[in-house]
Amino acid sequence: MxxxxxxxxxxxxxxxxxxxxxxxxxxxxxxxxxxxxxxxxxxxxxxxxxxxxxxxxxxxxxxxQYQNECGTCTCGPAACALPDRMLVHEAPLCAGEEGIKIDLTSAADPPGHCVELSSPIPGDAFAAVTLKPPTMASKCDASEQHAxxxxxxxxxxxxxxxxxxxxxxxxxxxxxxxxxxxxxxxxxxxxxxxxxxxxxxxCTPCECGAPVGGSCVADVLLFSGASCSHMLHPGNGIGTREQLCYETLEDFPLTGVRVVFAQDEPGTCSPTTPVSLVxxxxxxxxxxxxxxxxxxxxxxxxxxxxx
Incomplete structure (x- = not known):
C-alpha cells in the first residue's frame, strides 16, 4: 500500500x-x-x-482486547501405553526376581501384531510368567503453544x-x-x-494438572506355535495397578506374544493456567x-x- x-x-x-x-x-x-x-x-x-x-x-x-493474552490453555490426554516387557520364570509361582526378559516395546506398533521370539523358550524353562501392567502417562501435555x-x-x-x-x-x-x-x-x-x-x-507456557479418570486395560496373549498360533494363555484384563503371575500347566514352548488393549480410555487433565499471557x-x-x-x-x- x-x-x-x-x-x-x-x-x-x-x-x-x-x-x-x-x-x-x-x-x-x-x-x-x-x-x-x-x-x-x-x-x-x-x-x-x-x-x-x-x-x-x-x-x-x-x-x-487481546494485547495481554496469547490464547486459552488446553490440555491433551494422558495416553495409555501397552506393557513394554514380561518375565519368563523357570520356577513355578514366579518365584524369585530373576527371569528371562521379553521385550514387548515393538508390540504396540501396530497393536496386536505377533511378536515372535528370536529364540523360543522351551517348555522345561517356562513354568510361569510375570505379566507387567499397562501404564497411563503421569502428565498431560499442553495441546498448543501459543504465539x-x-x-x-x-x-x-x-x-x-x-x-x-x-x-x-x-x-x-x-x-x-x-x-x-x-x-x-x-x-x-x-x-x-x-x-x-x-x-x-x-507467551507464558501452558501447564496441566495431574490426570484424572481414564482406564487402561491390556490383554497379553501367549502362543506356543509359529506366527502366534496355539494360544496358551489369554492374559485378559490386566489393569494399570496389577502385575499378574501366570503358571503354565502344559509342557509347551513359548514362541510368540500378542499385546492388545481391552480398554484404552486416556485420562484427562485441566490446565493449571487458564490463559497464556504475553x-x-x-x-x-x-x-x-x-x-x-x-x-x-x-x-x-x-x-x-x-x-
Whole structure:
C-alpha cells in the first residue's frame, strides 16, 4: 500500500515544461533513500538487491482486547501405553526376581501384531510368567503453544537511492529534513518512524494438572506355535495397578506374544493456567524523519537527466 501522496502535477504536464521548473533533487550528502511504506510488514527487496536498508515502524500495537493474552490453555490426554516387557520364570509361582526378559516395546506398533521370539523358550524353562501392567502417562501435555497476538501499525523500509527511481519498487525518494526540522520544497511529504529492532514478545507456557479418570486395560496373549498360533494363555484384563503371575500347566514352548488393549480410555487433565499471557515487549530504536517527494516528480527528473 502506497501511503506517500502524489503531487498534483501529472508526469505528462511536467514533461512539457521541465526546463522551466526548478525541480528538486535529493541532496547527495543527505544519503537519499527510496522509502517503502505499508500497513503490512511484507517488506520488499531493495532495488539492486541492496542489503544496507533501514527498517522502521510507527503506531505499532495489538488489538486492545487481546494485547495481554496469547490464547486459552488446553490440555491433551494422558495416553495409555501397552506393557513394554514380561518375565519368563523357570520356577513355578514366579518365584524369585530373576527371569528371562521379553521385550514387548515393538508390540504396540501396530497393536496386536505377533511378536515372535528370536529364540523360543522351551517348555522345561517356562513354568510361569510375570505379566507387567499397562501404564497411563503421569502428565498431560499442553495441546498448543501459543504465539503473541499479531501487530498492527505502519511499516517502512528505506533502501539506498540508486540514482533514479525504479518503478519496480513501490516507494518514494526521500531525504533528511533541514537543520530546523522542516522539509524543503518538493520534498514536503514528512514521515517519522522508529527503528524496528525486534518483536521480543513471547507467551507464558501452558501447564496441566495431574490426570484424572481414564482406564487402561491390556490383554497379553501367549502362543506356543509359529506366527502366534496355539494360544496358551489369554492374559485378559490386566489393569494399570496389577502385575499378574501366570503358571503354565502344559509342557509347551513359548514362541510368540500378542499385546492388545481391552480398554484404552486416556485420562484427562485441566490446565493449571487458564490463559497464556504475553511476556516481553516490542523493541524500537531512535526516531528518523524522512522528507519525501512523489514518484511522479522523480520520474520526470530521471527522464530529464537521460536527455
Amino acid at each position: 502506497r501511503s506517500t501522496p502524489y503531487l498534483a502535477l501529472s508526469a505528462s504536464a511536467l514533461l512539457g515544461c521541465v526546463e522551466d521548473l526548478n525541480l528538486p533533487k535529493p541532496r547527495i550528502h543527505d544519503n537519499p533513500v527510496l522509502l517503502w511504506v505499508s500497513e503490512t510488514p511484507d517488506f520488499p527487496t531493495c532495488p539492486g538487491g541492496r542489503l544496507d536498508y533501514w527498517d522502521g515502524w510507527t503506531d505499532v500495537h495489538t488489538d486492545p 503473541p497476538p499479531p501487530l498492527s501499525g505502519t511499516y517502512a523500509r528505506a533502501c539506498p537511492w540508486i540514482g533514479k527511481y525504479t518503478g519496480k519498487f513501490d516507494g518514494s525518494v526521500c531525504i533528511a529534513p533541514d537543520d530546523d526540522g522542516s522539509c524543503p520544497l518538493g520534498f514536503s511529504a514528512r514521515f517519522e518512524f522508529q527503528e524496528k529492532i525486534r518483536d521480543a514478545r513471547t 511476556d516481553g515487549t516490542i523493541e524500537s530504536g531512535e526516531t528518523r524523519t524522512f522528507c519525501c517527494s512523489s514518484a511522479d516528480l522523480m520520474e520526470v527528473i530521471d527522464a530529464n537527466d537521460d536527455n
